[in-house]
Amino acid sequence: MLKVNGVSRSFGDHRVLDSVSFDVKPGRMTGFLGANGAGKTTTMRIILGVLKADAGSVTWHGQPVTQAVRQRFGYMPEERGLYPKMKVADQIQWFGRLHGMSQAKAAASTERLLDELDLGTRANDKLEALSLGNQQRAQIAASLVHDPDLLILDEPFSGLDPIAVDTVLRVLRQRAADGSPVLFSSHQLSVVEQLCDDLVIISGGEIRASGERDELKQRYGTPRYELVVGSDAGWLRDVPGIKVTSVDGPKAVIEPASAEGFRAGGEALDQRILQEAMRRGEVRAFTPVVPSLNEIFKEAI
Ligand SMILES: Nc1ncnc2c1ncn2[C@@H]1O[C@H](COP(=O)(O)OP(=O)(O)OP(=O)(O)O)[C@@H](O)[C@H]1O
CATH class of the missing domain: 3.30.70.250 (Malonyl-CoA ACP transacylase, ACP-binding)
Structure with a gap:
């Protein structure tokens, strides 16, 4: 289980996160909801160690998140990071290699993922030749290629058409069912409603509600x-x-x-x-x- 414990962070005198606490539980899809500027990306970046917290801690199975632990996380940042001129399969494999996979394992995992995401026929195309929605699927494949223990996805559904949303949803659900918890942020409430088991709602850097989706529906x-x-x-x-x-x-x-x-x-x-x-x-x-x-x-x- 991932535990975010009392995490605070300021930029200058702007307090962006104020004692943020929530859990991401095994086998569950957790939707992270909040308006623009609420603090979702900052929280995710702190979980990933890209940014330091001023106070509080993040633990994975009760232990601090070290570089080795982070290596086993999958992250899809808000600002997408694939290379337009490189072939889709080559760069997904390359991400696998960066996470310590052998060439053979990275290649096998890439092929399987591209098929799962209905991108198999585009494997040898340059990324820039793909539609934005398909580029997004490739980005998701890059964050999944090393079979991560935890998935953190910043707005994974933005820009996807309903069919692509379904495809990605199916792939993520399977990962969660196989034991890798998924934390994803989204503005699309209808998608979150369909997809998440648990919810974390943040506003102005404070957690306003968290827990099981259906229980929150009853409570609120x-x-x-x-x-x-x-x-x-x-x-x-x-x-x-x-x-x-x-x-x-x-x-x-x-x-x-x-x-x-x-x-x-x-x-x-x-x-x-x-x-x-x-x-x-x-x-x-x-x-x-x-x-x-x-x-x-x-x-x-
Ligand atoms: N590096 C930074 N320097 C200064 N302010 C920052 C920095 N990063 C984020 N902020 C501020 O922190 C606040 C929270 O930003 P954050 O990106 O975490 O929100 P968000 O919930 O992810 O929003 P969005 O849905 O628009 O991506 C915003 O007011 C933002 O301007």
Whole structure:
């Protein structure tokens, strides 16, 4: 497990990270979310040892991150670092060699990865001949070639079309399932929502929320139900204790008026509404509405 413990960092008198702490757990994909300038890249660079922290520590399996440990990490920086004039396969192999692989192992790993990323037919093209999305896939291959123990990816999905997002997603998921945790930053909330098991939300250099995605959804999202009845659902507007978020003929979305939720004061308000709906006639659906990541993000920051 990677542990970031109370990491702070300033540039001049600008405090960019303020006691940042979170974990990246084995077998899990952790999404690192934050607005522009929130401190994601700075945190990643500190994990990688490219930048020093003013305070705090980063440990991998309980030990400090030494150069040898770092050698086993895979990193895709925000500013991409491949050579436009070099052939795709040659430079991915070269990255493998930089991480201590033999020529034969680096070549085998490169071939396998390019196939997995649907880039096999472009192996002998110069990088600059590839579309930006395909260059990005090559960049991802370069960070994976040495079969890293931990993957840190800065905005790996930016600039990818939906098919490429799916391909990269599948490859990263497989790595996480094989035991290499993945920490990735993204602005694309829908992608993060699909992909991550855990979430870390940072704002102004402070961690605002972290933990399992589904648990955070429950903690931060407003509880809501969608109710579909056999006739007009407008009567819900007159029920005390709830707010009707939307109503469209027989379909309505409701939420509790009180911040304490549907169980405020020990009352099962949601059950009472369901019983009232059944008393009035047919109930076709009564379904909890899962809040979107967008909602959690706005609430947490
Ligand atoms: N080398 C540096 N010198 C001075 N300020 C810096 C330096 N690196 C980062 N910063 C500042 O630190 C803050 C956090 O930047 P960082 O790149 O970590 O944010 P981010 O969350 O990755 O943003 P983005 O999503 O836009 O990449 C910003 O205000 C940035 O201007």
